[in-house]
Amino acid sequence: MSRFRSLLQASLYATKKALTWNVEDLMPPSEKYIFRFGSKEEIKKWHLYSDSEYGGLSSASLEVTDEEGGSKGVFSGNLSLDVMEGSRWNIKRSxxxxxxxxxxxxxxxxxxxxxxALKLKGDGRCYISTIYTENWVNSPGQQEDNSWQAFVYVPTGNWYIAKIPLARYLPTWRGNVIDASLEMNPSRILGMSLSVNAEGGVPGAKSGPGDFKVEIDWIKALRTE
Structure with missing residues (x-):
């Protein structure tokens, strides 16, 4: 009887160990690269936009530069509050x-x-990280992807890793929060963006018109819990 009990316990232990191993093996890694900005091919996955499409005078560029430790992406330009004379767009802000x-x-x-998580080196401005998901939020007249936004303050100087919990991203429509109680569906992400405004942001960040520049190494997803 004791021998049978020992065999049963050994079998149960082996089964438990096998199940544990299978569960761990199926778990995704604790981090996942979404973008790496180390090549021109990576830069081709992005496009630029600005208020110039609506009569504003701001401008931007996205390039790859070589530096110690490898190539990085550089998002830079100039923010202007002015509006082009004779513009057919009746914009209220630029x-x-x-x-x-x-x-x-x-x-x-x-x-x-x-x-x-974003690895950045910036200029003391506050940037906006946006995640686009499949359109399931029913907003009047909205035909675009749903957008979820969070502020990213980028200190001046050394490389900085900004970590933004997905729960901190708020649903927005044309830059305005539409319902802070809505929850993102992280399994249906269509794209991302990084933007900067001349005005607004977190207290203490650089603001106003003028030049901006942020270097980008990578964007990752993390599992911290």
């Missing part, structure tokens, strides 16, 4: 630029992650 990724081939599934 002074913004952004870089937006082209739509992914399908969806990026980040359901196993809780945080977006």
């Amino acid at each position: 002074g913004f630029c952004g870089m937006r990724s082209k739509k992914f081939d399908g969806f990026i599934d980040l359901d196993s992650y809780d945080t977006i």
Whole structure:
């Protein structure tokens, strides 16, 4: 009887160990690269936009530069509050630029992650990180992807890793929060963007018209819990 009990316990232990190993093996890695900005091919996955499309005078560029430790992306330009004379657009504000990724081939599934991390070196301005998801929020007249936004303050000087919990991204429509109680579906992500405004942001950040520059090494998804 004791021998049978020992065999049973050994079998149960082996089964438990096998199940534990299988679960761990199926778990996704604790971090997942979404973008790396070390080549011109990576830069081609993005396009620029600014208030110049609506009569503003801001401008931006996205390039790859070589530096110690490898190539990095550089998003830079000039923010202007002025509006082009004779513009047919009746814009009420200007002074913004952004870089937006082209739509992914399908969806990026980040359901196993809780945080977006960006490795940046900036100019003391506050930037806006945006995540675009499949359109399921029913907003009047909205035909575009849903957008979820969070501020990213980038200190001047050394490289800095900004970590933004997905729960901190708020649903927005044309820059305005539409319902802070809505929750993002992280399994249906279509793209991302990084933008900067001349006005607004977090207290203490540099603001106003003028030049801006932020270097970007990578964007990752993290599982911190």
